[in-house]
Amino acid sequence: MTTQHIPPGWALEFHGHRCPFMPIGYRMGRLAMEHLGVERVKDHGFYVFPELGEGHPMTCMMDGLQIATGATYGKVLMAKTFYGKLAATFYSVHKGAVRFALKPDFIDALGGFEFFAYRRRGIEPSEIPAAVVDEVVQWVYAQPDDALYRVEPKPDFHYSPPQHSFHKLKCSACGEYVYERYVRMKNGQPVCIPCSGYGQ
Amino acid sequence: MTTQHIPPGWALEFHGHRCPFMPIGYRMGRLAMEHLGVERVKDHGFYVFPELGEGHPMTCMMDGLQIATGATYGKVLMAKTFYGKLAATFYSVHKGAVRFALKPDFIDALGGFEFFAYRRRGIEPSEIPAAVVDEVVQWVYAQPDDALYRVEPKPDFHYSPPQHSFHKLKCSACGEYVYERYVRMKNGQPVCIPCSGYGQ
Numbered sequence: 484m485t486t487q488h489i490p491p492g493w494a495l496e497f498h499g500h501r502c503p504f505m506p507i508g509y510r511m512g513r514l515a516m517e518h519l520g521v522e523r524v525k526d527h528g529f530y531v532f533p534e535l536g537e538g539h540p541m542t543c544m545m546d547g548l549q550i551a552t553g554a555t556y557g558k559v560l561m562a563k564t565f566y567g568k569l570a571a572t573f574y575s576v577h578k579g580a581v582r583f584a585l586k587p588d589f590i591d592a593l594g595g596f597e598f599f600a601y602r603r604r605g606i607e608p609s610e611i612p613a614a615v616v617d618e619v620v621q622w623v624y625a626q627p628d629d630a631l632y633r634v635e636p637k638p639d640f641h642y643s644p645p646q647h648s649f650h651k652l653k654c655s656a657c658g659e660y661v662y663e664r665y666v667r668m669k670n671g672q673p674v675c676i677p678c679s680g681y682g683q
Numbered sequence: 684m685t686t687q688h689i690p691p692g693w694a695l696e697f698h699g700h701r702c703p704f705m706p707i708g709y710r711m712g713r714l715a716m717e718h719l720g721v722e723r724v725k726d727h728g729f730y731v732f733p734e735l736g737e738g739h740p741m742t743c744m745m746d747g748l749q750i751a752t753g754a755t756y757g758k759v760l761m762a763k764t765f766y767g768k769l770a771a772t773f774y775s776v777h778k779g780a781v782r783f784a785l786k787p788d789f790i791d792a793l794g795g796f797e798f799f800a801y802r803r804r805g806i807e808p809s810e811i812p813a814a815v816v817d818e819v820v821q822w823v824y825a826q827p828d829d830a831l832y833r834v835e836p837k838p839d840f841h842y843s844p845p846q847h848s849f850h851k852l853k854c855s856a857c858g859e860y861v862y863e864r865y866v867r868m869k870n871g872q873p874v875c876i877p878c879s880g881y882g883q
Contacts, residue, residue: 526810557749568859659770663767
């Protein structure tokens with residue numbers, strides 16, 4: 484099956500440039516939602532744990548995942564695992580979990596496109612000729628779903644979000660508000676982490 | 684000065700629900716960009732470090748920050764500091780840094796709106812009556828910039844992003860690709876972090 488799941492127009496505005504990775508993440512997110520039988524999350528209760536890290540390519544996938552699923556960083560529904568892998572686990576409180584991973588053969592084939600030659604020379608995606616970007620993006624859309632993604636149900640996966648509290652107090656040093664779980668004590672007074680000097 | 688900086692229509696689609704916090708973050712992002720004299724970042728080179736954490740309200744501000752600045756989580760341009768504070772530092776490689784913090788008096792006034800009474804009862808933003816959401820959103824728009832934000836230039840702030848590498852290899856246990864910095868060694872073989880059992 485080939486379900487292109489082309490991102491909506493505003494996805495490009497959000498992401499900032501055209502590249503193959505945001506659409507790869509978007510399609511992964513949409514397929515994972517279909518697999519679990521969930522709608523885009525308006526509020527909370529659906530989580531995405533991308534196995535990506537930092538200092539490596541293809542992280543743009545995560546913007547596609549945010550756009551597709553609604554599990555945004557701002558709503559604290561997305562958190563990287565820092566494994567440096569091209570995969571993500573999707574968890575619905577009601578429908579359970581599934582892991583999607585990019586197949587090594589797909590990654591190899593993708594790496595052969597001219598787009599990557601530009602990226603390896605340090606050229607930013609928005610500076611790469613449109614035809615070069617189009618070539619790889621259109622090729623990705625044309626691949627069948629199972630050429631891209633390995634799908635692994637995760638029946639034993641569980642996640643408990645951190646306990647939520649509205650309690651906050653003012654740092655005795657800088658006067659700014661701090662939510663309770665991040666308050667530290669110093670010389671008998673409540674302070675924020677930066678004023679504490681404790682580092683965390 | 685009152686610069687409403689109302690988020691574009693697609694911002695609501697991205698975020699998933701209407702609330703006062705996404706617009707507060709959006710406006711903070713736009714004002715910080717104006718302060719530093721930068722455009723929305725298409726690729727890389729502009730970073731946002733929100734001082735928020737998890738398990739507390741108002742994190743939705745970070746979606747507004749992503750939307751306004753283009754410093755998205757997927758492009759690895761945004762990272763929480765986990766301080767539990769309602770502030771963010773904005774850093775441009777070329778233009779330097781500035782910190783914006785919500786003023787305690789603004790936070791106090793905001794907390795008096797009926798919207799928060801619903802949230803404290805555990806009612807999700809998309810389930811709160813539209814008139815209740817509108818009341819607080821419109822009030823926020825009407826406040827002058829300096830009622831919301833304390834602005835603090837950070838001339839000494841520096842940030843070096845992690846070194847970038849395209850190198851990857853296959854985990855000898857699961858066969859999936861791992862970017863080099865996340866490869867671990869086990870029994871003389873390269874493995875990914877999950878297969879290593881090391882935890883990180």
